[in-house]
Amino acid sequence: TGFASFTLTLPATQSSVPSTSEDTNISSVKMSVGICMDLNPFPPGDWTGAGGPFELADYCVENQSKLLVLLNAWLYSDKNDWDVNSTESESGGDADDSDVGAQHAVEPEEPDWYTLRYWTARLRPLWRYDRRRRGSNETLFSDGSDHEEDDQGEEDKPPHETVVVVCNRTGKENGKTFAGSSAIFSMTTGA
Secondary structure (H helix, E strand, O other), rough: OEEEEEEEEEEEEOOOOOOOOHHEEEEEEEEEEEEEHHHOOOOOOOOOOOOOOHHHHHHHHHOOOOEEEEEEEEEEOOOOOOOOOOOOOOOOOOOOOOOOOOOOOOOOOOHHHHEEEEHHOOOOHHHHOOOOOOOOOOOOOOOOOHHHOOOOOOHHHOOOEEEEEEEEEOOEEEEEEOOOOOOEEEEEOOO
């Protein structure tokens, strides 16, 4: 896969890290990044909402990412239905691969709900129950060093959270309307 993850080091704030020792001046977050095509199924493209495959989400699970940032250029889908079990070209997809979004005289005033649902469906392992992620007591800004709950069983620990930031292009270019609909999702295992 062409996915990438990094450890993002942030200056600590009083709200994110308690000031009980000298080494709490820095907080780090495991971050994965992707682009619009990373959300689509890899060829041959046989994908279902329940069965997957979920390449990018599985990568984030395996790498224990707390933050996923997606830089997208998805076109406006112009769909009113909620069936997200379609292929990339039917769902809006990348600007280079689809004629969807070509006939809009004005900017859509509502978010592209179909595209938003497709994105969340493709990231299903981040929010559905997954035994690989159960038992992590970390949230986006926890440093993972709080072990006071270590004596709890896996089922008693809070689920893993991944914050997903989708930055999608908006506006028009060459007769194409982009979906906009940038979003931030808090995806918690078992939600």
